[in-house]
Amino acid sequence: MNAVTKTLTVDLGERSYPIYIGPGLLGDPRIYREHIPGRQVMVVTNETVAPLYLERVCAALGGYQLARVILPDGERYKSLEIWQRIITALLEARFDRQCTVLALGGGVVGDMAGFAAASYQRGVNFVQVPTTLLSQVDSSVGGKTGVNHPLGKNMIGAFYQPRCVIADTASLDTLDxxxxxxxxxxxxxxxxxxxxxxxxxxxxxxxxxxxxxxxxxxxxxxxxxxxxxxxxxxxxxxxxxxxxxxxxxxxxxxxxxxxxxxxxxxxxxxxxxxxxxxxxxxxxxxxxxxxxxxxxxxxxxxxxxxxxxxxxxxxxxxxxxxxxxxxxxxxxxxxxxxxxxxxxxxxxxxxxxxxxxxxxxxxxxxx
Amino acid sequence: MNAVTKTLTVDLGERSYPIYIGPGLLGDPRIYREHIPGRQVMVVTNETVAPLYLERVCAALGGYQLARVILPDGERYKSLEIWQRIITALLEARFDRQCTVLALGGGVVGDMAGFAAASYQRGVNFVQVPTTLLSQVDSSVGGKTGVNHPLGKNMIGAFYQPRCVIADTASLDTLDxxxxxxxxxxxxxxxxxxxxxxxxxxxxxxxxxxxxxxxxxxxxxxxxxxxxxxxxxxxxxxxxxxxxxxxxxxxxxxxxxxxxxxxxxxxxxxxxxxxxxxxxxxxxxxxxxxxxxxxxxxxxxxxxxxxxxxxxxxxxxxxxxxxxxxxxxxxxxxxxxxxxxxxxxxxxxxxxxxxxxxxxxxxxxxx
The missing domain is CATH 1.20.1090.10 (Dehydroquinate synthase-like - alpha domain)
Incomplete structure (x- = not known):
């Protein structure tokens, strides 16, 4: 972390968590080490974000056992089918109840990865690294996770709080x-x-x-x-x-x-x-x-x-x-x-x- | 309720709930009225239990707007596909966030209906009416809900507490x-x-x-x-x-x-x-x-x-x-x-x- 990093705390009693805001944070190993307790991390991202930031995040997660899921990009993929793909990846990697699901991307990635974290083995650790302005100001606060149903938006999901949110302002440079x-x-x-x-x-x-x-x-x-x-x-x-x-x-x-x-x-x-x-x-x-x-x-x-x-x-x-x-x-x-x-x-x-x-x-x- | 009804309380702070144990309770309107706050109730049961108890439960729920889902019977149906059927039924009935999902049956019905209650619109009211000895002594206490994945049992789910549990001992007379x-x-x-x-x-x-x-x-x-x-x-x-x-x-x-x-x-x-x-x-x-x-x-x-x-x-x-x-x-x-x-x-x-x-x-x- 550097001098321009701001830290807020969302106060929810036992489920309180910090939001870090500043340039370059997604490549900083220190925040991950402080907030990821186990040794297994599943990074969930999408095809657009992966080429830009996935390697930097993985490098900062050195020492953890890593797995990755790269989803198609877009709200139309915020579906039960894609959510199941994350769950299946967690099972195939044999991730246990102490694992962490890390969402790297915008609101769609955060919502789906969050619901996967909420429902895998009845709940595992969750960390958000939002890379769009929308997700940095909105989906990263409040613990809403979920997916769409053909009959309605966000009809399936959970309230589930992350361990921390890392809002890297430099990631907005690549946003269209x-x-x-x-x-x-x-x-x-x-x-x-x-x-x-x-x-x-x-x-x-x-x-x-x-x-x-x-x-x-x-x-x-x-x-x-x-x-x-x-x-x-x-x-x-x-x-x-x-x-x-x-x-x-x-x-x-x-x-x-x-x-x-x-x-x-x-x-x-x-x-x-x-x-x-x-x-x-x-x-x-x-x-x-x-x-x-x-x-x-x-x-x-x-x-x-x-x-x-x-x-x-x-x-x-x-x-x-x-x-x-x-x-x-x-x-x-x-x-x-x-x-x-x-x-x-x-x-x-x-x-x-x-x-x-x-x-x-x-x-x-x-x- | 009558003289032989026992009531226990599971003490979980704000999420505490009572367990009622006694003969004939599933047909008693008073417990439902006390613990079901909204006006919409989705009764989830299965093909075996429905002919035995569904009408009696629905009669006791007079005054509520009722809908029903009758699932196939058996652990092999504790799947995401069947869980989705409950979610879709809730949406088709246009049930809102104040609705209640009532599980009438054994552990499989309770686990799936419970996960549907936990995840529909990020969580709605849940009431359990277990009709097997196993579910009365086990799945009705503890808030575990979930479904199986081909790669492992109970791998998807949530911790979610019911509003109350109604264990009708007379329902065990029909158990094989x-x-x-x-x-x-x-x-x-x-x-x-x-x-x-x-x-x-x-x-x-x-x-x-x-x-x-x-x-x-x-x-x-x-x-x-x-x-x-x-x-x-x-x-x-x-x-x-x-x-x-x-x-x-x-x-x-x-x-x-x-x-x-x-x-x-x-x-x-x-x-x-x-x-x-x-x-x-x-x-x-x-x-x-x-x-x-x-x-x-x-x-x-x-x-x-x-x-x-x-x-x-x-x-x-x-x-x-x-x-x-x-x-x-x-x-x-x-x-x-x-x-x-x-x-x-x-x-x-x-x-x-x-x-x-x-x-x-x-x-x-x-x-």
Missing amino acids: DRQLSAGLAEVIKYGLIDDLPFFEWLERNMEPLLAREADALSHAIERSCLDKARVVAADELESGRRALLNLGHTFGHAIETGMGYGEWLHGEAVAVGMCMAADLSRRLGWFDMDAQARVVDLVARARLPVAPPPDLDGARLLELMAVDKKVQQGRMRLVLMQGMGHSLVTDQFDSGLLRATLSGYGRNDVC | DRQLSAGLAEVIKYGLIDDLPFFEWLERNMEPLLAREADALSHAIERSCLDKARVVAADELESGRRALLNLGHTFGHAIETGMGYGEWLHGEAVAVGMCMAADLSRRLGWFDMDAQARVVDLVARARLPVAPPPDLDGARLLELMAVDKKVQQGRMRLVLMQGMGHSLVTDQFDSGLLRATLSGYGRNDVC
């Missing part, structure tokens, strides 16, 4: 522009949930972030992780406040499912979802026109879409939202905004206004 | 003799682990148990659950003392895997495993001839096998044991006996003596 923007969608989300100063910081710093300036990225990652860790620490199993983190996600999942997994990036769908949440909040009288315009403007400046694809009509989106797991006791719950920098979870909204947002937004009256 | 004996294997195990008075009670009461006398069965279930709950409460995640519950299981799993799942009942394999553990303990000088004879005698009186099938030779058994998950850091750990009514977990044994037990036991020098 679309992935970087997708990560920024989640960053913007934290500002909207309950951190107005951070939202305003993002309004001032969107260009440095898009230019991948190290200081700006590092600050955005740290602040996002802090915001998320605060929410998660208060509500590990998502019974209440944690649902705020789903801002934009119920709309977004409907878009992802409707387009078929892998067409839209998760962050792109969430970006549109936040714009739709702002639109519905405005229709409910909770959010003014200016606030809505600021949200749409910042999302657009992050080079993200602000409206759903034209071939998904309102009725279809509503149908897709109805099967989403945020539906509780038959009532749909959404995260909506009550003023800039303040969101809430609610099922108290007029379904006619929701239909108006789904049918009209991005098609005529706003964009 | 072979299943009753398989359950008695686990009952005997508790005596051997650390409850000599219970072992001696079993020596005096094996005949009443085989005759399914209600008082005897009820006492055996309660005592077994208490013995297991005490061990589990001290060690929820199986890091130490809980491993004692695996007495006979490392040998037993090798037999089950070697024969192909479903040929031998789990309890039958464990019965032989306990006899083999007694044999190895005697070879190590920890257990005398008389003690070994008492173990083999009680197992035989419970109408259980005391030796492995002749077509599984010692070398094959050793190979199968090596992949078992109780292997830690490359060393095989076994539960062995140090005197009657006292077991311990150890990797300190001569592997030559283990080979002698695996090759010789039941083939020449003992039986």
Whole structure:
């Protein structure tokens, strides 16, 4: 570790763990040695990340008995079949209950490797090395793991905490522009949930972030992780406040499912979802026109879409939202905004206004 | 509930839950109402149990939105494919995160329904209604859920606690003799682990148990659950003392895997495993001839096998044991006996003596 490394702690009692943020960390043997207790490590990565970072990680894991699984890249492979491939690799390598599963890659790799760690022999050690902005700010905090089912996204999984998260900011240099923007969608989300100063910081710093300036990225990652860790620490199993983190996600999942997994990036769908949440909040009288315009403007400046694809009509989106797991006791719950920098979870909204947002937004009256 | 119902509590802090033991409980609406918080219940059962008890359970669940999955019967169906069938049924019924999965049946149903509850939407409520002696004394306490993989038994799963366990002793009236004996294997195990008075009670009461006398069965279930709950409460995640519950299981799993799942009942394999553990303990000088004879005698009186099938030779058994998950850091750990009514977990044994037990036991020098 070096001077610019930041360390946060996600406070979950016995399951607390640190997040390390800084350049070059994935090649540093010291963090691995501190947090990997056994001698067997299964590195799970994908075809895109493997040529870039796999050897460096393996070199830093010198002294451990290593095995590797290289998955195909993409959300469409976040499936039970691919998850089984990790489990089978663990069995074929004869890995025992003291082994560690290390996820090297983005959110898809992290979700699948995490669920494999949660379910192999009823749970083994798990370490996350996220290499995308999205996974560094989002999937590495909160312990959500899972895979998709043809009938719904993230329908199978577990809450399972890693031993540590290693967010190497230098790994973002190889990220393509679309992935970087997708990560920024989640960053913007934290500002909207309950951190107005951070939202305003993002309004001032969107260009440095898009230019991948190290200081700006590092600050955005740290602040996002802090915001998320605060929410998660208060509500590990998502019974209440944690649902705020789903801002934009119920709309977004409907878009992802409707387009078929892998067409839209998760962050792109969430970006549109936040714009739709702002639109519905405005229709409910909770959010003014200016606030809505600021949200749409910042999302657009992050080079993200602000409206759903034209071939998904309102009725279809509503149908897709109805099967989403945020539906509780038959009532749909959404995260909506009550003023800039303040969101809430609610099922108290007029379904006619929701239909108006789904049918009209991005098609005529706003964009 | 009536006067003869016994209630135990498994003490696991926030995850504590009660076990109800008594005749007729599965048809009593009151326990369900007390422990099922949402309105959706998915009853998971199998083809054998469904005609006997499904309607009675569904009648007692009047007022809930019910769905059912009826699985094929047998250990060979404890697979990922069948587990997926439960998940798909939950999605097709549009069950939400507040739903409850209720397992009605033996250990296989409980293990699969439990893993489905643990992994559906990252965890929903779970209620167990075990209908075999084995599941009433064993799988209903401890939170182990899981499915088999072609490369090993119970290799995929989670630790997941039920909201409550309802052990209806009247359901044992329909159990076939072979299943009753398989359950008695686990009952005997508790005596051997650390409850000599219970072992001696079993020596005096094996005949009443085989005759399914209600008082005897009820006492055996309660005592077994208490013995297991005490061990589990001290060690929820199986890091130490809980491993004692695996007495006979490392040998037993090798037999089950070697024969192909479903040929031998789990309890039958464990019965032989306990006899083999007694044999190895005697070879190590920890257990005398008389003690070994008492173990083999009680197992035989419970109408259980005391030796492995002749077509599984010692070398094959050793190979199968090596992949078992109780292997830690490359060393095989076994539960062995140090005197009657006292077991311990150890990797300190001569592997030559283990080979002698695996090759010789039941083939020449003992039986």
